[in-house]
Amino acid sequence: MLCVIGTIPDSAFPLVVGPVQMDRHRLIVSGRAVPLNRGTPALLGAVLAAGAFLSLPPVEAWLVGDIGRGDGSRSLYAHLETHLAKSSPTVVVFHYLQPDVDWHNRVLFALEELQPRPVTIADAGFMYAAKMSGQAQSYDLFTPDVGELAFLADENAPHPFYTRGFILHQEENVPRLIARAYEHDNAARWLLVKGRADHLAGPEGVMETVTAPSVAAMEAIGGTGDTLTGLVAALTATGMPVEKAAPLAARVNRLAGQMAAPTPATQVGEIIGKIPEALEQLLRAHE
Amino acid sequence: MGLVSYLKSKFKEWTRHGEKLPGVDRGILIYENTSEVIRAENRLKAAGYNVRVMGPPQQIQSGCDLVIEVPLMEHLEISRLLHEAGVPPLKMVPVTGPLLAPVDLFQTVDYGEHLMVRAANMKICIEKATQTIVNISGGGCPDVPYLAFQMVGKTLHETPRPRDMGHTLCGYALELAYKEMLRQCSAS
Numbered sequence: 001m002l003c004v005i006g007t008i009p010d011s012a013f014p015l016v017v018g019p020v021q022m023d024r025h026r027l028i029v030s031g032r033a034v035p036l037n038r039g040t041p042a043l044l045g046a047v048l049a050a051g052a053f054l055s056l057p058p059v060e061a062w063l064v065g066d067i068g069r070g071d072g073s074r075s076l077y078a079h080l081e082t083h084l085a086k087s088s089p090t091v092v093v094f095h096y097l098q099p100d101v102d103w104h105n106r107v108l109f110a111l112e113e114l115q116p117r118p119v120t121i122a123d124a125g126f127m128y129a130a131k132m133s134g135q136a137q138s139y140d141l142f143t144p145d146v147g148e149l150a151f152l153a154d155e156n157a158p159h160p161f162y163t164r165g166f167i168l169h170q171e172e173n174v175p176r177l178i179a180r181a182y183e184h185d186n187a188a189r190w191l192l193v194k195g196r197a198d199h200l201a202g203p204e205g206v207m208e209t210v211t212a213p214s215v216a217a218m219e220a221i222g223g224t225g226d227t228l229t230g231l232v233a234a235l236t237a238t239g240m241p242v243e244k245a246a247p248l249a250a251r252v253n254r255l256a257g258q259m260a261a262p263t264p265a266t267q268v269g270e271i272i273g274k275i276p277e278a279l280e281q282l283l284r285a286h287e
Numbered sequence: 288m289g290l291v292s293y294l295k296s297k298f299k300e301w302t303r304h305g306e307k308l309p310g311v312d313r314g315i316l317i318y319e320n321t322s323e324v325i326r327a328e329n330r331l332k333a334a335g336y337n338v339r340v341m342g343p344p345q346q347i348q349s350g351c352d353l354v355i356e357v358p359l360m361e362h363l364e365i366s367r368l369l370h371e372a373g374v375p376p377l378k379m380v381p382v383t384g385p386l387l388a389p390v391d392l393f394q395t396v397d398y399g400e401h402l403m404v405r406a407a408n409m410k411i412c413i414e415k416a417t418q419t420i421v422n423i424s425g426g427g428c429p430d431v432p433y434l435a436f437q438m439v440g441k442t443l444h445e446t447p448r449p450r451d452m453g454h455t456l457c458g459y460a461l462e463l464a465y466k467e468m469l470r471q472c473s474a475s
Contacts, residue, residue: 009432010433068457128427148427158387161456161460163407220410
């Protein structure tokens, strides 16, 4: 089972755990429709779009409404602490949650009880909390963009908002930032750094770089990082090792973007709609 | 040390030594969430106080924090003003060590018909001709998708401000990106 854990930008959305389906540009979770937009819905949209071509295990969403006050996130953290160890996921993705070190640590304890241990992917707010807790190495994959990589590289920063100025968030500094993040134990086993070039890295440094196809407008489109994380999760859930899934996911995300012929005003749902075709084209080429 | 015990020890220290510790002339206002920080900052700046939004000391960081640095000597007036404004802080404590400063670098990408500004981990993109916000990206806190939902499709002048709707550091970073975009558009 692939578990996706995150939030919905609607304060009235209750805590739900269950299967999720896609209906055109909406997700359906426990009978509730959620617009396929940026954030965790975009990540789930990418997973389900990939499932139109891949043979995926069941996908389960653990979701709650939160518009930034943190109340929803805290109720989901509490639910995870109690119930996560009773589930049997093979891949777990932690996504848009209010960063909270104490709650992160409680969830990590619950995660460590799982046998066999699932593949763990952290992105967005949960990744921030994982780094700040000093437990980054407990995870298999982080998926930062370049600004977030600078945050991982700054051993003193508790949030990307406080990354010190001398740690420049520029694409040409990526290898140095990666090295610094590992030097201070602030990176997961693998990093997939999202940007104009996507880099798969480990403690040894950059292992693979994906630059094509290159679509400049993608950086401005909210949710394209979320779809990439969703694609890695989906490919990993098929049994593919993280280090193979991450660069393939980067290629699929880029190709789906190119197929959508985007401008900076394009919305991510249009790119999600191209994922099955992009996946098919790239996997066929690998056969 | 947890937040409460840290604050208690600081307050005992503070009251034991009187209102001003030797070498201590700054204090921080601590709030439950970032939206209250933003409201208090706006109120204090409107009243002419020289205050700065900063990161909290390491002992009281919980994950998504912002505090207001204020002149300690004026804490009584500040406290009264904030109570009257309906945004009293949870606590005010003196500080001696350096505080974390927010990112103050902006990056701008010109796409021809569109313009994008990034502040910290948040990006805002507009259509130049109409100044309509077409995309908001980046960030990891749960108010980002909510703010994007409220702002995308509106012009820079008609959109609700992140400072009024946001609750987190990502929301605050988006406010900085929004202000920088406004500045660049007014200058052009």
